[in-house]
Amino acid sequence: MTKTSTKDHIAACQSSAALEVIKEAQRAQPLVVVAHPSGRLCNRLWLFANFIGNSCEYGYDLANIAFYEYAEHFENLKDDLFCRFPPRPGTTSGRYLRRLLFELVRWPLRAFSTIRLVSTPVHSHVDIRRYRGAERAFDLRGVEWLSALRKRVVFVEGLEFRDWESLVKYRREILEFLAPKTSYVGAAMMLVGKARAGTECVLCGIHMRRGDYKRHKSGLWFYSIEQYAAKMREVQELFGSPKPVRFLVCSDESLHQDAFQGLPVAFGSGRFMEELLALSQCDMILGPPSSFSAWASFYGDVPLRFLFDLAPLTPDSFIPVVERLRRRTDSAAKRGDTLPHSGFLELCQDGSPCQGPGTGV
Numbered sequence: 171m172t173k174t175s176t177k178d179h180i181a182a183c184q185s186s187a188a189l190e191v192i193k194e195a196q197r198a199q200p201l202v203v204v205a206h207p208s209g210r211l212c213n214r215l216w217l218f219a220n221f222i223g224n225s226c227e228y229g230y231d232l233a234n235i236a237f238y239e240y241a242e243h244f245e246n247l248k249d250d251l252f253c254r255f256p257p258r259p260g261t262t263s264g265r266y267l268r269r270l271l272f273e274l275v276r277w278p279l280r281a282f283s284t285i286r287l288v289s290t291p292v293h294s295h296v297d298i299r300r301y302r303g304a305e306r307a308f309d310l311r312g313v314e315w316l317s318a319l320r321k322r323v324v325f326v327e328g329l330e331f332r333d334w335e336s337l338v339k340y341r342r343e344i345l346e347f348l349a350p351k352t353s354y355v356g357a358a359m360m361l362v363g364k365a366r367a368g369t370e371c372v373l374c375g376i377h378m379r380r381g382d383y384k385r386h387k388s389g390l391w392f393y394s395i396e397q398y399a400a401k402m403r404e405v406q407e408l409f410g411s412p413k414p415v416r417f418l419v420c421s422d423e424s425l426h427q428d429a430f431q432g433l434p435v436a437f438g439s440g441r442f443m444e445e446l447l448a449l450s451q452c453d454m455i456l457g458p459p460s461s462f463s464a465w466a467s468f469y470g471d472v473p474l475r476f477l478f479d480l481a482p483l484t485p486d487s488f489i490p491v492v493e494r495l496r497r498r499t500d501s502a503a504k505r506g507d508t509l510p511h512s513g514f515l516e517l518c519q520d521g522s523p524c525q526g527p528g529t530g531v
Contacts, residue, residue, distance in 0.1 A: 200230040200319050205275050206299070206327035207236040211442060212461035214240065215348065217329060219468075222255050222344045223336025224310040230319060231256070235275060238268035243443050245349050255347055275325070294321040298328035307332040337468075338495045345469060350443055357439065358447035365418035365436035365448075372409050375449040375466070376402065377457030378421035391458035395429045397480060401456060402433055404483045409454075418452060420445040454488050467491040 202225070208217060218234050225232045233252040241247040242265065246257045251267060296318055298308045307330035309315065318324050337344070366373055376398065383392040406415045419425060420438035427435060438445040442462075449455055449463060450470030457463045459476045467474035473488035 200322060200324060202230055202232050202319075202324045202326060203275065204232070204234040204236045205272075205325045206297075207239065207272075208329035209461070211240050212446070212465040213329060215465050216461055217331060218348065219337060219344045220310060220331055220333050221326075222347060223340040224333040225255055226340040226343055227311075227333070227336045228316075228319060230324075235268070235272045238265060238272050241265075241268060243351055243354065245351055246347050248351065257347060292321060293323045293325065294318040295325045296327070298326075298330060309333075311335065334495050335499050338492065338499055341468075341492060350447060354443045354447055357441070357444040358451060361418065361436070361439060361444060361448040362451045365416055365452075367416065367434070367436070369414065369416065371414050371416045372454070373452045374402070374405050374409075374415055374417050375452035375455040375457075375463075375472075376417055376419045376421075377449060377455060377460060377463040377466075378419055378423070378425070379458055379460055379462070381422040383458060391477065393458065393477065393480070395425070399430050399433065401477065401480075401483065402430070402435075405454075405456065406433075408483060408485055418448060420449060456483075456488075464491050 202221065204217065204221060208214065214237055218237060221232050221234070232255040234255075235252060237247065237253045241250070241253050247253045250258065251271060253268075296308070296315070308328070310331055310333035362373065378395075378398055380392060386392075402417055405417075409415050414434070416434040416436070417430075418436050418438065419430075425437055438448060446462065446466055447469075449466035450472060452466075452470075452472055454473045454475070455463050455467055456475050457477060459478060463474060463476075466472065468491045471490050471492055473490050475483060475488045
C-alpha cells in the first residue's frame with residue numbers, strides 16, 4: 171500500500187466512524203456510551219454486565235466503545251464497531267477502527283471535562299472517577315442516574331457503576347450476550363476433561379494469581395505456592411468423600427507438578443479466555459479476591475471462596491456469586507432498603523467491608 175493510499179484508507183475509516191457516531195446519536199431511545207476502559211478484561215466484563223442489566227431494566231441503548239481491546243473474543247461483539255446492546259448486525263475493520271472510534275469520543279470528552287461542561291440539552295457526562303472514592307459505587311437505580319437518562323446521549327467513565335438487582339434479574343440475557351467465541355468453549359472443555367482425567371470427581375479450580383499481587387495492596391493477597399498447596403489439601407479433607415477431589419490450577423506463572431506433591435493437579439493453558447471458561451466449568455473455585463474468578467463463578471454459577479486470608483476453609487463458605495447477589499437483593503427488598511452500592515468484592519467477604527475494586531484480570 172502506498173503512502174497516499176494509506177492516508178486515504180485512514181481518512182475513509184475516520185469518516186465511517188464519524189458517520190456511525192452520528193447515526194447512533196440520532197436514535198430515539200437514550201444512548202449510554204461507556205467511554206473509559208477501566209481495568210483489564212473481567213473488570214470491564216463486570217462493568218459491561220451492570221450496564222446490560224440496567225439497559226434491560228430501563229430500556230435504553232448501550233454502546234461500550236471502551237471494550238475495543240477485548241471485543242474480538244466474544245461472538246456478539248467481534249463484528250460490531252460499537253459493542254452495542256441490544257446487539258445489532260454490523261461489520262468492522264477490527265481493533266484499529268474500534269480504537270479510532272474510542273479516540274474520536276475520548277478527546278472531546280476530555281475537553282468538556284476541562285471546561286466542566288458535564289451537561290448540555292442533548293448530552294450528559296457521568297464521570298465517577300472525579301468525585302467518588304473507590305469504596306463508593308454509583309447507583310444505577312438512583313435519582314442521579316435516572317435524571318441523566320433524560321438526555322439523548324449519556325457518556326459514562328469510571329469502574330464502580332452498580333446495579334446488583336439487574337445482574338440477578340437479567341443474568342440469562344447478560345450471559346447470552348457476552349458469550350465467548352465458540353472456539354474458546356471447546357478449548358476450555360478440553361482443559362476440564364484433562365483435569366477430571368476420566369474420573370467421577372469433584373473438580374476444584376484454583377486461581378493462583380501471584381505476579382502483580384506481590385505489589386497490589388502491599389502483598390496482602392500474595393500467597394506462596396506452599397500456602398496454596400496447603401489450602402488444596404484442606405479442600406481434599408472437606409470434599410474428598412465419597413468422590414475424590416482433583417484440581418485445575420490456572421496461574422499467571424509457570425508451574426511444575428513437583429510443587430504439588432501428592433495432589434492430583436492439571437494446569438491451565440495460560441490463555442486467559444480458555445482459563446476463564448475452564449474455571450466456570452469446575453465444581454468450585456478457590457483463589458485470592460479477583461474479578462477474574464468472580465466472573466467465572468457468575469458465568470458458570472459455580473461456588474466460589476475468596477482467600478481474603480488464610481483462615482480455615484468451611485464447606486458453607488463456597489457460595490456462587492449469583493447466589494450472594496440474590497441473597498443481598500432479597501434481604502434488602504424485605505427490609506425495604508436500597509442495596510449498599512460498594513465494590514463487588516463485598517459480596518464474597520462475610521462480616522467485613524469491601525476491600526475495594528480493581529483486582530481483576
